[in-house]
Amino acid sequence: MDALLALPPMYYVAMVAKVLIAFVFVLLTVAYATYAERKVIGFMQVRLGPMRTGWYGLLQPIADGLKLFFKEEVVPKQASTFAFLIAPLIALVPAFISFAVIPFGGNVEVFGYTIPLQIASVYDPTVGRVLDLNVGVLYILGMASLGVYGIVLAGWSSNSKYSLLGGLRASAQMISYELAAGLAIVSIFLMSGSLSLNQIVADQAGAFGVAGWYLFRNPFTFLAGIIFFICSIAEINRTPFDLPEAETELVSGFCTEYSSMKYAMFFMAEYANMVTVCAVTTTLFLGGWHGPAFLPGWMWFIAKVYFLIFCCMWIRATYPRYRYDQLMRLGWKVFLPITLVNVVATALWIMVVG
Amino acid sequence: METLFFTIVAAVAVLSSILVITCKNPINSALSLVMTFFCLATFYVMLDAPFMAAIQVIVYAGAIMVLIVFVIMLLNIRSETGKRSNHAVAISSIVAFFVLFETCYFLFRSTAAKEGMGPLTSSVVESVGHTELIGKAMYSQFLLPFEITSLLLLVAIIGAVVLSKKKI
Numbered sequence: 001m002d003a004l005l006a007l008p009p010m011y012y013v014a015m016v017a018k019v020l021i022a023f024v025f026v027l028l029t030v031a032y033a034t035y036a037e038r039k040v041i042g043f044m045q046v047r048l049g050p051m052r053t054g055w056y057g058l059l060q061p062i063a064d065g066l067k068l069f070f071k072e073e074v075v076p077k078q079a080s081t082f083a084f085l086i087a088p089l090i091a092l093v094p095a096f097i098s099f100a101v102i103p104f105g106g107n108v109e110v111f112g113y114t115i116p117l118q119i120a121s122v123y124d125p126t127v128g129r130v131l132d133l134n135v136g137v138l139y140i141l142g143m144a145s146l147g148v149y150g151i152v153l154a155g156w157s158s159n160s161k162y163s164l165l166g167g168l169r170a171s172a173q174m175i176s177y178e179l180a181a182g183l184a185i186v187s188i189f190l191m192s193g194s195l196s197l198n199q200i201v202a203d204q205a206g207a208f209g210v211a212g213w214y215l216f217r218n219p220f221t222f223l224a225g226i227i228f229f230i231c232s233i234a235e236i237n238r239t240p241f242d243l244p245e246a247e248t249e250l251v252s253g254f255c256t257e258y259s260s261m262k263y264a265m266f267f268m269a270e271y272a273n274m275v276t277v278c279a280v281t282t283t284l285f286l287g288g289w290h291g292p293a294f295l296p297g298w299m300w301f302i303a304k305v306y307f308l309i310f311c312c313m314w315i316r317a318t319y320p321r322y323r324y325d326q327l328m329r330l331g332w333k334v335f336l337p338i339t340l341v342n343v344v345a346t347a348l349w350i351m352v353v354g
Numbered sequence: 355m356e357t358l359f360f361t362i363v364a365a366v367a368v369l370s371s372i373l374v375i376t377c378k379n380p381i382n383s384a385l386s387l388v389m390t391f392f393c394l395a396t397f398y399v400m401l402d403a404p405f406m407a408a409i410q411v412i413v414y415a416g417a418i419m420v421l422i423v424f425v426i427m428l429l430n431i432r433s434e435t436g437k438r439s440n441h442a443v444a445i446s447s448i449v450a451f452f453v454l455f456e457t458c459y460f461l462f463r464s465t466a467a468k469e470g471m472g473p474l475t476s477s478v479v480e481s482v483g484h485t486e487l488i489g490k491a492m493y494s495q496f497l498l499p500f501e502i503t504s505l506l507l508l509v510a511i512i513g514a515v516v517l518s519k520k521k522i
Contacts (some may be wrong), residue, residue: 083381134483138408145416149388152420156381156427164427171424175417195485 010113010123018119022099029309031061034066044317054174067153068267071260076159079257083157088258088265090341091150094143095272101136102279106300117289117298118198137189138196139279141182145271148174151237151244151254154266157287158257166253169324170244173234176331183230183339184224188214188284191221201288213287218353219345225285225343227335229308232281234271238312240319243327278308284321319346358401367393380426384419391415402476405484 035050035057042049047316050057075084105117107130115121121132133139148171155167191214192200204212211217215225238326245253255266282288282304291300370393373386391414398407479487492500 080379080381082379083385084384133404134407135404135485138405138412142408142411142416145412145420146421148416149385149423151383152423152427153385156423167425168427173419175420178416194483 004048008113010111014110014113014115015119016119018115018117019068022104023096024101026096026272026275029275029305031065032240033043033271033309034064034267034272035314036309040046040310040313041317044314054110054203064290065223067266068264069261070220073260073262074257076257078159079158080157083153084257085262087150087154087157088262088269089150090153091269092149092272094147094150094268095276098276099142099279101133101139101197102283103198103288104279104301105296116198130198131200131341132196134194134196137185137195137200137284141178141185143179144181145174145221147236147269150266152194154258155244158254160257162250162252162256163254166244166250166256170237170254173237173241173243173331176328176333177231177234177241177335180331180335180339181228181235183336183343184228184231185284186339186343187221187224188345190343191217191351197283197288201283201290205290210278210287212290213285215285218349219341219344220349224339224346224350225281226231227312227339228285229281231331231335232277233284233312233315234327236277238270238272239316240321241327242321274312278305281308321326356400363396363400363417367397381423384423384426388419391419402479403484405474405488449496 038060039049050060053059053063075081100119102114103118103121108115108117109124114125116123116130116132118130118132120136121130123129124131151170152167152176155165155170186201189195192203194200194203200214204214214221216222237244243253244250245255248263250256255263258266278291279301282301286308289297289301291297291303295303303310317338367390369387370389374383374390377383377386391410395407395410395415398404398410474487
């Protein structure tokens with residue numbers, strides 16, 4: 001803590017700038033992911049999607065935001081007010097602060113001061129390397145496990161049976177899939193030998209190019225990568241795992257009683273979670289910001305994240321929703337055993353092949 | 355700076371732990387407990403133990419408290435109004451008071467804090483890594499307690515399966 005005070009003033013300027021840039025980037029991506037989702041699904045279903053607001057419907061997210069902002073705020077009489085009001089915030093905040101440890105680019109030189117493009121990190125000239133949070137991955141897992149509170153509280157505090165059912169489903173689902181997602185990352189730890197995201201990304205660089213990415217390093221990390229992405233989609237409640245808000249059975253699930261900005265915050269949380277999950281998958285499995293040198297690192301990072309976001313939308317347009325028992329069976333009886341065996345298999349692979 | 359930060363976090367910790375026992379609504383109590391766990395995690399970070407902090411958040415705040423909230427939701431306990439305290443509450447509060455007293459007594463009597471740093475100073479933790487240090491200690495020096503704990507957990511899992519299955 002005392003070392004923090006001894007840092008040059010440039011450090012603070014860079015820190016604030018990085019926070020602002022990452023925050024604005026995520027917010028804009030969230031806003032336009034809603035537009036992109038409607039367009040992509042529209043094209044996949046041979047429709048045009050939003051066309052009326054602005055050129056090719058480009059102003060649609062802003063119109064949606066304004067509409068939600070000016071709606072009437074309704075708090076049910078029987079609701080537990082405190083939990084009801086705080087739930088959207090609890091859902092939204094973990095999605096955003098996970099970005100603090102994700103490296104979104106290489107080092108940048110500004111006025112002779114080296115700035116690593118990762119919020120919670122600092123370049124130490126005496127050691128000559130970037131120091132970041134050395135439990136970065138665990139930090140992300142922790143924040144992901146906190147996101148469930150928002151949904152559970154929303155479901156419980158609304159005092160409505162649909163909300164409660166949605167909240168119960170969400171908590172059971174998130175706890176189940178968190179396990180498999182966490183175990184899938186263990187094989188990455190085995191490969192990298194470090195929990196710091198900066199180290200993990202650096203380890204994937206090398207001369208191999210794409211073959212250096214953990215996804216393609218060996219068959220078991222490939223499996224781990226696929227399972228991690230599926231489990232992440234389940235954890236953020238997107239189709240085909242959107243049981244907590246299955247509109248055919250539960251009206252709108254946990255956010256049935258919400259209106260106006262509070263509903264918009266749940267919506268934002270869902271998309272921000274999607275961006276975060278795609279960024280984490282990029283960092284852990286797709287080589288982070290590394291790529292051929294003709295584009296700067298942060299561009300590669302954005303391109304990979306956007307590709308994964310597109311995959312999420314693609315999955316949503318393709319698959320129908322799971323039934324609840326199928327969902328639980330998939331989590332506990334398929335993914336959990338596979339990831340457990342996968343950890344052992346990765347360790348064996350490292351021992352034999354190296 | 356560090357003292358100021360510690361004071362703020364400690365104040366939040368004390369306030370939220372008081373709220374845990376004074377809140378009428380069980381969900382609000384559970385939320386206050388999560389807040390207390392967060393403050394604990396912050397203290398771990400300040401003590402150069404980031405791994406402990408992460409585990410504190412993942413296991414306690416993220417998993418165990420979610421289960422507790424889950425149970426509260428299923429049992430549908432609404433706020434408790436006008437329930438009178440009985441003898442069990444009185445006895446347990448007396449026991450709790452004595453445990454607290456004893457802890458404070460031994461804490462103030464011990465000299466461990468004055469003896470200076472052990473071999474694991476903050477610079478060692480920073481250069482080797484907290485996770486690595488804990489892992490090495492757990493799989494070499496404390497292997498037997500670790501294995502016994504895992505056996506206990508296994509027994510607990512089997513017990514839960516036996517209790518919940520109607521037909522085995």
